[in-house]
Amino acid sequence: MKIAHLILAHTAPAQLSKLIGALQGGNAHCFVHLDRKADLNSFPFLLDSAGVTLVADRVDVGWGAYSIVEATIRGFGAITASGMDFGYVNLLSGADYPLESPSGIHDFLARNSGKNFMEYYPVYNQWTEAIPRLSQYHLTNYHFPGKYLVQKYINKLLPERSMPAGLEPVGRSQWMTLTVDAVRYILEYLQAHPEVVRFFKLTWAPDEIIFQTILYNSPFRSTLVNDNLRYIDWSDGQASPKVLTEEDLERMATSGKLFARKFDLARFPAVIEQLDKRIKDHQM
Template sequence: MKLAHLILTHNHPDHLKRLIQRLTYGDDVIFIHVDKKVDITTFHNLISNKNVFFIKNRTSIDWGAFNIVKATLKSFQEILHSGTEYQYINLLSGSDYPLQMPVTIHQFLTDHPGKAFMNYRFIYDDWQEAIPRINEYHLNNYQFPGRYKVQKIMNRLLPTRTMPYGLVPVGRSQWFTIPTECVKYILEYWATHPALRRFTRLTWAPDEFIFQTILYNSEYRHILINNDLRLIDWSEGKASPKTFTLKDKDQLLSSDKLFARKFDSKNCPEILDCLDKKLISVPQVSPV
């Protein structure tokens, strides 16, 4: 089995270098999308690994905006046109880190063939805080003076928005591990449903629900596993998850999740050192 990791990043090349070292395994390939606003030359020392590639068609990314969906889709396209067939595509952020050895990750996916691992909560039922993302107009993808004032006027005067094509909206975490056939379907659906493209541009943080929604409303619903395989701690109640430190060592080391987010290797490299001791303590068997 060949696994393609897609990492979306914008900073901390040193952490990214450690992440690549822990992910490197057999014929697996790592694709890196660096935010277009960032000088990519600071990441060029990572290219010495023959299985690491930079996404060429980069996108400028803003937090909560549509353009992160655009960046992900464009990266998917480059992976599919790379000339190699991968069984799974694993979407990570540049602040993630594996909790298991690559051989364990491979074995898990081999034991669950064809399953798609992503969080999906029903927005109108058990993720109601996300309803305004869909029902209201959001201009966070556009940069012009007074945009929030215009947004407020739009929401006061225009009808409540609804998902096009009668789609049932589901989602939660944007990070997932899914078969390549699901990625192909997402790209095909996106290309052939212009109303969804127009709708998504005016939503907030669509990266957290658009991919799950497309797959849930398709023939692939039966392969979806409501588990993104990531340890993410939202206990602080903030817009972003908790950053793991040494205080979380026992939780991280005992977790059966495959990955965790998020980490700050600049301010707390010690927690990564602890994880590395686990990840390199047992020799890995190369894939056949």
């Protein structure tokens, strides 16, 4: 079984290169979507490294916008069209890092073959703070003067939105590890349901809802495991998770997760060095 790691990146070439190196093994291949705003000349290793594919037709990604969904979809498309026989697709950001060796990741997924790992909390009765994302109109994905004023009046004048195609919304974290069959289903579903695409283009942070919702309302529901296999610390109460340091090493080591986020190699290189050492020691 081969694993496709799809990495969404926009900055920090040295950190991205180190992440790719930590993931690579005989059964892994990295696909990288680099934000169109990033200078490709700063990432030469994406063009000449074995085991790495740069996703073509890059998207200009905006925070909270549908553009990050589009970047992910293009990555999924590149993986399924590659001709390589993948069993799993693992979605990462450039600020993530593995807590296990490539062989450890492979062995875990081989033992759990057919399962899909992601966070999926029902929006209407569990993740209720996400309801306004769906019930209101959001123009985050669009760029024109006065868009937030327009958004305000649209929401005053128009009735609340309702989910398309009879979908029951679920979600939380966008990072997930899916079977390639589930990824193909997502691509085919979106192709067949343009009304779902239109709906999520007017949703804030749709990347945290759209893929989970599609699979939850599909024959794949019985394969879902409500665990995204990531160690993420939200204890700071900020819009983004805590940047992990050496003081987090023990919690990461005992978390039972395969990956962690987020890291900053420029500010806190020691924690990544220690993770590399632990992984190497466990392999010996």
